[in-house]
Amino acid sequence: EVQLVESGGGLVQPGGSLRLSCAASGFTFSTYGMSWVRQAPGKGLEWISYISHDSSSTHYADSVKGRFTISRDNAKNSLYLQMNSLRDEDTAVYSCARNSRHGYDSWGRGTLVTVSS
Amino acid sequence: EIVMTQSPATLSVSPGERATLSCRASQSVSSNLAWYQRKPGQAPRLLIYGASTRAAGIPARFSGSGSETEFTLTISSLQSEDFAVYYCQQYNNWPSWTFGQGTKVEIK
Numbered sequence: 609e610v611q612l613v614e615s616g617g618g619l620v621q622p623g624g625s626l627r628l629s630c631a632a633s634g635f636t637f638s639t640y641g642m643s644w645v646r647q648a649p650g651k652g653l654e655w656i657s658y659i660s661h662d663s664s665s666t667h668y669a670d671s672v673k674g675r676f677t678i679s680r681d682n683a684k685n686s687l688y689l690q691m692n693s694l695r696d697e698d699t700a701v702y703s704c705a706r707n708s709r710h711g712y713d714s715w716g717r718g719t720l721v722t723v724s725s
Numbered sequence: 726e727i728v729m730t731q732s733p734a735t736l737s738v739s740p741g742e743r744a745t746l747s748c749r750a751s752q753s754v755s756s757n758l759a760w761y762q763r764k765p766g767q768a769p770r771l772l773i774y775g776a777s778t779r780a781a782g783i784p785a786r787f788s789g790s791g792s793e794t795e796f797t798l799t800i801s802s803l804q805s806e807d808f809a810v811y812y813c814q815q816y817n818n819w820p821s822w823t824f825g826q827g828t829k830v831e832i833k
Contacts (some may be wrong), residue, residue, distance in 0.1 A: 612768070653761075653769075653812055653824040667820035703768065710774035711816050713761035717768045 610714040611632040612704050617719030624694050624723070630687040630704030630716060638662075638682035641707035644689050646700035647718070654662045654700075657689065658707065672698075727751055727818050731811075731825035737833040744800040746828045748813035753793045757817035760789055760798045763827075764809045772811075773798065800830070808832055 616628040630642070643658045657678040658667045666678055677690040687704050701720050707710035728751040738744045758810070760773040771780045773789035776796055786801040800807055805825040 617747055652826040653814070655820075655822050655824075657819050669821070705769075708774075710757075711822070712761075712769070712777075713771050713780065713812055715765065715768040715770075 610706065612706065612711075612714060614702060614704055614717035614719040616718070617702065617721045619724065621657050621725050622695060622723055625690070625692045626721060627696065628689040628691065628702055628719060628721070630689075632685045632687065632706075633642045635706070635714075637680075637685040642680065642687045643705045643707055643712065644678060644687075644702055645705050645712070645715075646698075646702045648697070648700040651694045651700075655700075659687070685701055694721075699723045726821055727754060727815050727823050729813055729815055729823050729825035731813055731828050733828060734826070735829045736830060737831050738803050739833045740805060741802050742833075744803055744807075744830055746811055746813075746830070748791075748796040748798070748825050750772075750794045750796075750815055752815035755816040756792050757815055758789075758791070758796050759814045759816060760787075760816065761764040761812045762807075763810045763812065769812070803830070 609713050611633045613631045620626050641660050654667045656672050659678045675693045679688045701718035703718035704716045706714040730749045732747045738826045756776040761769040763769040777789045790797050790798045808830045810827045812827045816822045
């Protein structure tokens, strides 16, 4: 069974940093591109970042470009999101998702990030 | 950016009844459209991809239709476990895959 489990969320002050992790199991992690998707309170889903299976390609939404960095460690079956210069509007549940040719075929439940002073 | 607009925002339906959810794209996405179900505290679940193909393990009461800019998700006979929020997503414009704002299906 495919499992994606996020961790690392919490309360952080504006301007602060946080690193999220996503532990993958039940599939060959190194053969899939992966993404981070977030959902702010009362809002819809927003794709924020993608990394290819071998880390050769990364993409970011304009809303996080220059502040967030996606990475992965295939030996540890783990995906990461380094978030710097956090803003109030970054408050959201952050989920990792497995990319397929037809959307995201597996998701984690997410981890809550709250940016507040 | 391709903007996805879902309607209605909330749909009140009795168990056993049919639910019809709509999704409109601001420009053509061909058939590169997926539907997801999300329940509180749970991971989203892929229901439909390619506008009309059910994902593995999805019951036949879920069906999708449409192409280009107009799409529909139909749940033929609502079960108690179907009350949730449903999102459409276009994956035509790589890498900026965008979602609709969601339709909440609630018990009438």
